[in-house]
Amino acid sequence: MQQQTSNLYECGVQGSTHSSQIGHLLTRLRGLCSVEVPLNHRELVFRSVPVGSAISEVRARYDYNAIGQKWWVRYISTPHIREKLPATIRNIIDIQVSNNIATFLEYLGYKYDFEYILQGYQFTYQRSLTIKLVQIKKPHLPSYGRETTIYSDEGFPIYGPTWLIDVYCIATDEGFQSAVEQLNTFQEYLVPLVELMKVDHRHLGSEKPPTLAPPIPMMIPPHMPNPSIIATSPQNTSSPAFIQLPTPPTPPLLPMTTVTSTATTPTTPTYLPSSSTVKR
Numbered sequence: 540m541q542q543q544t545s546n547l548y549e550c551g552v553q554g555s556t557h558s559s560q561i562g563h564l565l566t567r568l569r570g571l572c573s574v575e576v577p578l579n580h581r582e583l584v585f586r587s588v589p590v591g592s593a594i595s596e597v598r599a600r601y602d603y604n605a606i607g608q609k610w611w612v613r614y615i616s617t618p619h620i621r622e623k624l625p626a627t628i629r630n631i632i633d634i635q636v637s638n639n640i641a642t643f644l645e646y647l648g649y650k651y652d653f654e655y656i657l658q659g660y661q662f663t664y665q666r667s668l669t670i671k672l673v674q675i676k677k678p679h680l681p682s683y684g685r686e687t688t689i690y691s692d693e694g695f696p697i698y699g700p701t702w703l704i705d706v707y708c709i710a711t712d713e714g715f716q717s718a719v720e721q722l723n724t725f726q727e728y729l730v731p732l733v734e735l736m737k738v739d740h741r742h743l744g745s746e747k748p749p750t751l752a753p754p755i756p757m758m759i760p761p762h763m764p765n766p767s768i769i770a771t772s773p774q775n776t777s778s779p780a781f782i783q784l785p786t787p788p789t790p791p792l793l794p795m796t797t798v799t800s801t802a803t804t805p806t807t808p809t810y811l812p813s814s815s816t817v818k819r
Contacts, residue, residue, distance in 0.1 A: 548619070550626045550718040551707030552726060552735040558700035561672075564732045565660065568670060571728055572662035578673060579603040579692055580657040582613075583641065585649035597649065599640045603692050612636045612644075618739075625737050626719050654681060656694045659702065668725055671705045674698075704733055 556564060569575060580600050587595040600611040616630035636643075641651070659673030676694030706725060710718035726735040 546630065546712060548628050548710055548712075548715070549631045549707050550624075550628050550710050550715065550722065551705055552626055552722050553706075553738050554704050554729075554733045554735040555698075555701050556704065556733045558702060560732055561702055564672065564704075564729070567729065567732065568660075568662050568672070571725075572664045572670065573666075574663035576661050577604060578657060578659050578661045578671060581654060581678065581692065582657065583654040584652045585641075585644045586652050587647075587649050595649075597644065599636075599644065608635055608637075610636050610638050610640050612640055621715070624715055624719055626715075626722055627737055628715065654678065655697070656692055658692070664725060667721060668706060668708050672702060673705075674702055704729075704735070706735060 580602055582601075583599040585597050585599065596615055598613045598615065600613055602609050602611065612634050614630070614632045619628045621628055645651075656676040656678055657671075657673045658676060659671065662670040662672075664670060675697050677697050678691065678694040680691060706722060708718050708721060722735075729735065
């Protein structure tokens with residue numbers, strides 16, 4: 540008689556906060572959680588060649604803080620659709636591997652897509668919840684394709700001063716409801732520092748651009764005639780191209796008149812010598 544084994548799922552909620560709130564958030568997490576470890580990972584994302592509409596994704600993770608074997612590979616499934624559960628549910632499998640995992644994945648048909656660095660903190664709450672408070676950074680130098688196996692953890696934050704928080708627990712098919720209750724209880728402890736919620740991955744990347752407000756109608760003075768002249772493009776007469784404003788009326792020309800000046804030209808006065816100066 541074969542024994543059936545239940546699948547393991549990760550139930551989680553996510554949120555974000557500003558770097559100015561990290562001090563207060565760390566103080567609260569350290570008071571709630573019993574275990575804290577620094578987190579410093581570099582993850583290389585590989586995607587399979589599309590077969591129909593199915594695309595598989597695995598992540599090769601390099602742990603800077605690990606002693607001994609530093610490479611892990613993680614498989615992440617597409618999120619399961621559970622409309623009534625306020626948490627993201629997906630299969631996640633972690634396997635410890637050797638340092639030639641990138642070459643092995645290429646032999647399996649996977650192609651390198653991108654990589655990033657996760658730096659922050661990892662907490663454990665009551666041995667059931669895992670909390671990751673991290674910053675996502677872009678490495679200064681990509682590690683994929685380099686001959687050396689020394690990977691630098693230097694990078695700059697992709698989202699600026701924003702920190703991401705991920706809270707999750709492991710559950711079986713029958714334990715979804717109890718896992719969600721634990722998540723709801725824990726996220727109340729972090730209010731108002733951070734708000735945790737379910738992320739619907741089906742809508743990521745499919746948001747429509749915001750609709751621009753319609754242009755403000757142009758006010759025409761009452762003494763001017765209504766233009767109502769909309770020029771259309773020659774290719775499509777139903778789409779307006781521009782609005783032609785009416786030409787303001789030309790004022791009437793005044794009749795030209797000849798103006799005759801009545802001023803007389805001044806004459807130079809003639810001075811006669813006095814009688815005393817006349818020689819006799």
